[in-house]
Amino acid sequence: MTTDPESPSGSDPVLVGSDLQLSFGRTPALRGAGMSVHAGEMVAVMGSSGSGKSTLLHCLAGILTPSSGSVLHHGREITTMPDQQRSALRRDEFGFVFQFGQLVPELTVAENVALPLRLSGHRHADGRRRSALWMDKLGVSDVADHRPGEISGGQGQRAAVARALVADPEVVFADEPTGALDSIAGEQVMALLDETARESGTAVVLVTHESRVAAYADREVLIRDGAVRQQESVR
Amino acid sequence: MTRRSSARARLGDLALGIRLAVGGDRTPWGRLLLTAVGIGLGVGVLLLAASVPTMKQARDERQNARQEIAGVLSHYPHSSRYQDSHDPSMLVTRASTEFRDQRIQGRALEPLSPDAPVPPGLQRIPGPGQMVVSPALRELLRGSGGELLKPRLPDHVVGVIDKEGLISPNELFYYTGTTNLSEGGTTVAAVYPGDSPSTNTRSLSGQMWIILSFGVTVLLVPIVVFVVSTTRMAEAARERRLAALRLVGADGKQIRRIASGEALVGAVFGVLLGWAVFLGGAQLVPHITLLEFSTFASDIRPVWEFAVLVTLGVPAAAVITAQAAMRRTIIEPLGIVRRTKPSSRGIVWRLVPMALGVVGLLLVGASSERISQLQIPFLASIVLLLIGVPLVLPWAVERVVRWSSARSVTWQLALRRLQLSSGTAARSVSAIAVVLTGVIALQTVLATSVATFQAQAHDGPTHQVATPSRHEVKVRGTLEHPGKGMAELADALEGLPSTGEVDGTAGVRFAVPEQQRGPRRSRYTGATIVDCATLLERDVVTRCSAGDVFQSPEHSRRTPSGAIRPGERLRATSTYHGSAGLEGTPGEVTTWRAPAELKPFEVSESRQYRYDMSYLLITPQAAENIPWWARNVELGLDFTASASPDAIERVRNVAAEYLEFASVRRISGYSPLPSDDAMVFRLIRYGLLLGTLVAFALIGCGLFVTAAEQIQERRRPMAVLAAVGARRRTLGWSAFLQNGVPMLVAVAVSVVVGLSLGVLVVMVTSLDNLAFDPLGLLGLVGIAAASVLVVTGLTMPALRRAMHPEGLRTE
Known part of the structure; x- marks a missing residue:
């Protein structure tokens, strides 16, 4: 059963996924899952391992194309968009934080943070200025010239958060952003993600199985066996 | 406006690719260096090959200029230019000898009039009792053997022949002045074609030309394959990198441009290094004499069309290869997060080049034209057969590892790894397979040629002294x-x-x-x-x-x-x-x-x-x-x-x-062979040995990098295996098998295709007495096995480090 409680703000949803189905080979990952994301809210998608929460996130972000169902971004269907448009959407409207950061090891932290701007065709100086601002906010300015292999996991995740937010996206997708961190570093990353996202009015879709992390969210979506079982506001 | 124009954005993507290629710690630099060295050596050899026509032309021009001297003589009865001419201006006779197995060519000149032409490379015609010698002959006369040679060359050295008068820098040649030549006398060698630099005007039989061009093709094709496979080195890491860029929003076209930029760096560095290798090597060439052959550094100039083709073609090939290699990355931005089971490879299209090559060779064989007139289709068919090998190899490796089953952990680890990424494994040995295929085919043709020549020799009269005594x-x-x-x-x-x-x-x-x-x-x-x-x-x-x-x-x-x-x-x-x-x-x-x-x-x-x-x-x-x-x-x-x-x-x-x-x-x-053919045989054998060793050394480096990168990539699973008690020996043997199984398949494919190609060429060239070279074959297989052992041995320290519990840390 799919439910969609009203957003806290009562605004129109930025992103609506409905009746999403997707299988990997013979293994079904999503069986009619759906959820909506409203501007500025933080939604935690929770569930056990293999429940389909990451797949749902990837479908909402336009990384994976579901076999059926729809994902609407401000009313525009993204599942049928050509690759170029979906890439542009990911580049300009969405941001991403993954468990292991996915920073490009060959680039410095500053270059990694500026990467979405660079891919969007922003001028180099503009990219540097804006990335410096976000590195400062996330507290990684002192490792700006280091490469990912030379910094700690917490610093790497903070750099990943900075990279996710640098292009002023509408939605940040965070897949187990603290999964590879110890509890203190995890708390720091979540606190910073929460603070900076709210400050900039960015919605966050947070996939996690940790209730401690989910506690930062405005709303929790529980997914099991590829379908959304429960949605509730927690704030 | 902070966004760049479209063209600038494209350039920006290329620049990002370049940045990715040179960024990072030691690994990207090591990868770049190896790519550049691999491509550089390949480009150097290709440029050298592209210089052969120029080298030959320069030699021919000097040779012809030297023969012009002969042409002024009145004794050349077949030349209408001189047949009815007035008095000759100069008489010439040959005065050649040998010294310690080296040929010394000389001409005795007797000018008859003031307008007697001065031979090229000389300031003036030497007077009676005077000699002008080549630099190499001057050194020989000054050296320890000079006294022994002096009785045959007693005249006073008054000068040195310039480059214009020499065919090669190490040539032993001289002009001497004389007064006792008489026109019409037997001591006067009226000039006839082929006299002048006879040792350098090698005339080869049609079959030898075919074998020679076959040998050159066999050694050049792997270089091209190596250049192409080098650009796909460390592909897994590149895919991961590009997939990460896809996740943050790079679209397919951007990824292509970024990958192009990345591939271009190695290729451009390689081309630059290749030119440096070529230019540096050209300076060393005059000091090298291989079977009496040497050349001037200034003669080694690539034909400009070929030079442009190599200089632009190699980066273009690198870009095309990189584009072709990342198809899956574009389709799968989550390639790094979730890898689907690789789809199985088809065989039909992979066999097309080979089939075309076989048909081409059969058509050449069936043609009534002489094979020397069909060299282009003949060599093109061989190239098609050779490039078919790296296409078939991934399929063969995939089939072998799919059908194999393993009970021991060692085998299981190796096979599962190969089942997941058989393409990478096959690519790492594809150049070796091409080398092996070509060399095995060439060995077959050579063995058959030798058998044929021997049979012909035994068939003929034993005119030659057959006493084997060295004395x-x-x-x-x-x-x-x-x-x-x-x-x-x-x-x-x-x-x-x-x-x-x-x-x-x-x-x-x-x-x-x-x-x-x-x-x-x-x-x-x-x-x-x-x-x-x-x-x-x-x-x-x-x-x-x-x-x-x-x-x-x-x-x-x-x-x-x-x-x-x-x-x-x-x-x-x-x-x-x-x-x-x-x-x-x-x-x-x-x-x-x-x-x-x-x-x-x-x-x-x-x-x-x-x-x-x-x-x-x-x-x-x-x-x-x-x-x-x-x-x-x-x-x-x-x-x-x-x-x-x-x-x-x-x-x-x-x-x-x-x-x-x-x-x-x-x-x-x-010696049953004519001397020139025998020399080419030796040249091909030396060339094959040298080319094979160089190819194996280069490809071994590539294999090593691939193996080391795989270990680096799989550090965590290695550490986990070590943590659960896997012995180092188990993982070591597993690594050996991961290199060894593709190599074994490559050898098997090469033996089959190489022998078939050899037999086909023997049929096409109408050589009798089909023969094989089992010892040579075993030697090649031995070299292949040794390269796997050496590569595995070299990766052992990396494996030991990967098994350290440190690899388990995530924070």
């Missing part, structure tokens, strides 16, 4: 003048220290007038003047009387002229003066008439003659009207076992004193 020497030449006869020469030779028995004969070359044979028959035949005592002593005949002439029944079958008829009139000529030489010299034509009875004798196939034995034997009494100048002296002599290696040089000094156009050579056994 036997043959002296040939024409007497300088009637006063110094063969007996005196034999005495002088016997008087040398360490010299044993000396005996000899004289050979005559007869021209058979055309009207007697018809225009289609060859006009020449040879005869040996030998006394009855020698013939009886050697059991050549059982009865002999002074004035007898013997003819073998084989004469009609074995010689182009056919049998001599009793009473037939023949003209004596001189082998050393060439067909055009004395024949056209007024007053020097001498007719010899065969007697009414030509007694039969048998040329024994098994008997070893000490001197050239003809099918026509003339006793001295029957040869009285054959002039002394037409008699080519031939003496055989022994050295005692204690003779020094320079004993032959003393023989040459004596021979030079008595004989014109003296040739003294050591008999070191029977």
Whole structure:
């Protein structure tokens, strides 16, 4: 059963996924899952391992194309968009934080943070200025010239958060952003993600199985066996 | 406005790719370095190959310029330019010798008028008693052997021949001035084609050209394959990197541009390095002499079309390869997060190039044209067959690892890994497979050629001395003048220290007038003047009387002229003066008439003659009207076992004193091959060995990087395996098998395709006596196995580090 409680703000949803189905080979990952994301809210998608929460996130972000169902971004269907448009959407409207950061090891932290701007065709100086601002906010300015292999996991995740937010996206997708961190570093990353996202009015879709992390969210979506079982506001 | 224009954005993507290629810690630099070195060496070799036409052209031009000197002489009867000309301006004679197995070519010049042309590379014609020598000859004369050579080159060195007058930098050549040449005399070598730099104008048989071009193709194709596979080095890491960029929003076109930028860096560095290797190598080339061949550095200039093709083609190939290699990355931005089961590879399209190659070779074989006129389709078919190997290999590796099952952990780890990424494994050995295929095919063709030549040699008469002794020497030449006869020469030779028995004969070359044979028959035949005592002593005949002439029944079958008829009139000529030489010299034509009875004798196939034995034997009494100048002296002599290696040089000094156009050579056994072909055989064998070793060294480096990167990539699973108790030996053997299984498949594919290609080429070139080279094959397999062992051994330290518990840390 799919439910969609009203957003806290009562605004129109930025992103609506409905009746999403997707299988990997013979293994079904999503069986009619759906959820909506409203501007500025933080939604935690929770569930056990293999429940389909990451797949749902990837479908909402336009990384994976579901076999059926729809994902609407401000009313525009993204599942049928050509690759170029979906890439542009990911580049300009969405941001991403993954468990292991996915920073490009060959680039410095500053270059990694500026990467979405660079891919969007922003001028180099503009990219540097804006990335410096976000590195400062996330507290990684002192490792700006280091490469990912030379910094700690917490610093790497903070750099990943900075990279996710640098292009002023509408939605940040965070897949187990603290999964590879110890509890203190995890708390720091979540606190910073929460603070900076709210400050900039960015919605966050947070996939996690940790209730401690989910506690930062405005709303929790529980997914099991590829379908959304429960949605509730927690704030 | 902070966004860049579209063109700038594209350039920005390229720049990002370049940034990715050179960024990071040691690994990307190591990868870049290896890519650049691999491509650089390949480009260097390709540029060198592209310089061959220029090298040949420059040599030919200097050679022709040198021959022009010969052309001014009036003795060139076939040249209408000079046939009716006025007095000659210069006389020239050949004055060549050998020294310690090196050929020294010389020309004695006698200018007859002030406008006598100065040979290229000389400031002036040397005066009587003066010599102008090549730099290499000057060094030889100044060196330790100079004293021994001096008796043959006694003149005073007054200058050095410039590059314009030399064919190669190491050439031993000289001009000497003289006053005793006489026009029309036997000592004056009227100039004839092929005289001038005969040792450098190598004429190869059609089959040898095919083998040579086949060899060059076989060695060049793997280089191209290596250049292409090098650009796919560390593909897994690149895919991961590009997939990460896809996740943050890079679209397919951007990824292509970024990947292009990345691939371009290695290729451009490689091309630059290749030019550096080529230019640096060109400076070293003059110091290298390979089988008498060397060239000037300035001659090594690539044909500009090829140079442009290589310089632009290699980066273009790198970009195209990188584009083709990242198809999955574009489709799968989550390639790093979730890898689907790889789809199985199809075989049909992979076999198309091979099939086309086979059809092409069969068509070439079926054509009525001579194969030398079908070189392009012939070589294109071989190239198609060779490039089919790296296409088939991934499929073969995939099938082998899919069908294999394993019980031991070692096998299981290796097989599962290969099942996941058989393409990477196959690519890492694809260049080796091409090298092996080509070399095996070439070995087959070479073995068959040798067998064919040997069969032909055994089929023919045993004219050559077959004594394998290293201490036997043959002296040939024409007497300088009637006063110094063969007996005196034999005495002088016997008087040398360490010299044993000396005996000899004289050979005559007869021209058979055309009207007697018809225009289609060859006009020449040879005869040996030998006394009855020698013939009886050697059991050549059982009865002999002074004035007898013997003819073998084989004469009609074995010689182009056919049998001599009793009473037939023949003209004596001189082998050393060439067909055009004395024949056209007024007053020097001498007719010899065969007697009414030509007694039969048998040329024994098994008997070893000490001197050239003809099918026509003339006793001295029957040869009285054959002039002394037409008699080519031939003496055989022994050295005692204690003779020094320079004993032959003393023989040459004596021979030079008595004989014109003296040739003294050591008999070191029977050689069934013509010398030029034998040299090319050796050249190909050396080239194959060297090329194979270089290819294996290069490809081994690539294999090592791939193996090391895989270990780096799988650090965590390795650490987990170590944590759960896997022994280092288990993981080590697993790593060995991960390299060894693809190599084994590559060897199997190469043996099958290589032998098939060899057999096809043998069929196409109409060589008989199909033969294989099992020892050579085993050697290649051994090298392949050794390279796997070495690569695995080199990755062991990385494996040990990967198994450290540190790899388990995530924070």
